[in-house]
Amino acid sequence: MNYESIIARRAAEIKPSGIRKFFDLAATMQDCISLGVGEPDFKTPWMIRDAGIKSLERGKTWYTNNAGLPEVRNAIADYLERRFDLSYDPATEIAVTTGGSEAIDLALRALLNSGEGEEVIIPEPCYVSYAPLCELCGGVPVPMPLHAEDGFRITAEGLRKAITPKTKAIIMAFPGNPTGAVMRAEHLAPVAELLRDTDIMVITDELYAELTYGRQRHVSIAALPGMKEHCIYVNGFSKAYAMTGWRLGYMCAPQEIMRIMVKIHQFGIICAPTTSQYAALVALRDGDDAIEAMRQEYDMRRKLLVNALNKMGLTCFEPEGAFYVFPSIKATGLSSAEFCEQLLYAQKVAVVPGTAFGDSGEGFVRISYSYSIEHLSEALKRISAFLEELKNKSNS
Missing domain, CATH: 3.90.1150.10 (Aspartate Aminotransferase, domain 1)
Incomplete structure (x- = not known):
């Protein structure tokens, strides 16, 4: 062969x-x-592990709804509003995924048309999977260098230079891996102003949202005025709750995009692990x-x-x-x-x-x-x- x-x-x-x-x-x-x-x-944390164990003991081992258990999606909606001032409809705008990585993959698959040269701006240094996932979906990754003198943050000026007529999306990941960089509200505002009147989607990977240091809480670009409709929000349980092996994340997006992402998820995965979802329910409610x-x-x-x-x-x-x-x-x-x-x-x-x-x-x-x-x-x-x-x- x-x-x-x-x-x-x-x-x-x-x-x-x-x-x-x-x-x-x-x-x-x-x-x-x-x-x-x-x-x-x-x-x-033990209370989270215990919830997973008890779900197994009670025989809760069936498939869930493709988008995840309704009670988990409700808990995600409550958590996001309580912690980050984000408002999503759990019935139509939230889905549970097999880790945050699957959510990013689904977002790119839902947005990109293979073979048409559609570009995704990827600020770097960045997590290693973004460019390969973009390429697998037939997109063109466009690296946008970030600099230590800017705190490894995206600037409106740098983003403006990277945008072309082919730009379909930008992947933002703050707090950042590998740099630990954070974008506060004052840093996000000019970037949001640049994107607000475009058709460019923001895939915002916020898996480290709970791990910020100092008095200021994390701010999501999706929470800024007029930006929710531009954003596919990605988060998960691996980092904040030390649940890497449970393989559980979630995505939030406008209903029109979420419908497509869940359809792809349905054929590729069916649903996120049931045991992990029951554990996540306790994490969201009692894990602060x-x-x-x-x-x-x-x-x-x-x-x-x-x-x-x-x-x-x-x-x-x-x-x-x-x-x-x-x-x-x-x-x-x-x-x-x-x-x-x-x-x-x-x-x-x-x-x-x-x-x-x-x-x-x-x-x-x-x-x-x-x-x-x-x-x-x-x-x-x-x-x-x-x-x-x-x-x-x-x-x-």
Whole structure:
């Protein structure tokens, strides 16, 4: 069999995730500290796990409605209004998905016409799946570089330059992975003003919405005047509730678009996992305190990393959300890939090169602080020793 001629070129040409490469390498090494994967180290809070267990004990193992259990959609609507001032009709504008990634895939499938050169603006550095999902849907990903001096935020000026007659959508992800950047209301307002009178859709990935630091709460672009009709809102349970393995997310959108996305979801997935939906119901109703406890712990880790890295000479933009830092490694004279490879082999610490998140990530690395203080402290000692070794080599 000539499999090369059989496999779809579009799928074959997609590059594997740069995150997993270093994670897999680290897994082969003894005594290696991996700071590469963005997964909470907390267990799912017991009350949420217990709800899932009880649903199984009661035999609630059937398919649900394609869009999800009505009570879960009602709880999502209540949660979004209570936490983020967002108003969606649970019957027609909300659907439960198999993780936030499926929701983004569904949004792109619903919007893009294959072969017509329709463009999706993707601000980067960004999560690794956006461009590949766009390509699989027959769209054209258009990278829009973000800059540390702008706080890795989208600016209206930068967005205006990226828009063309072919622009169909923009993917916004704040708080951001890998940078931890946050867009407050004052940053979102000029972007919304630019988009409000266009037919450009915003796919707003807000999986880290609960993980912001400081007194200001997260603000969604979908909550700004006149923007709800322009937005496909994506959120989920993986990050805020430490529920990565439960594979549950949700999407909110105008009824006309939601109808199409649910139709695709129906044929591809049928419905999100039933057990996970019953667990999510408790998370939405009773999980605020668990979120806050984890958020405070992340905040301590964030401060530890930012202070230590800056003292080492790795200039670190202060992230205001998510659980990542994105320090510059330009002072070492190494590329992002060289820095990560040499650190891994010299000190057995795995971090992710910034280029895994787009070309504009060159000169940076991503370090996750979804690990314990002890884990991070040991990693920082090893990174410091590695930098000292580099310095000694350059002086010899």
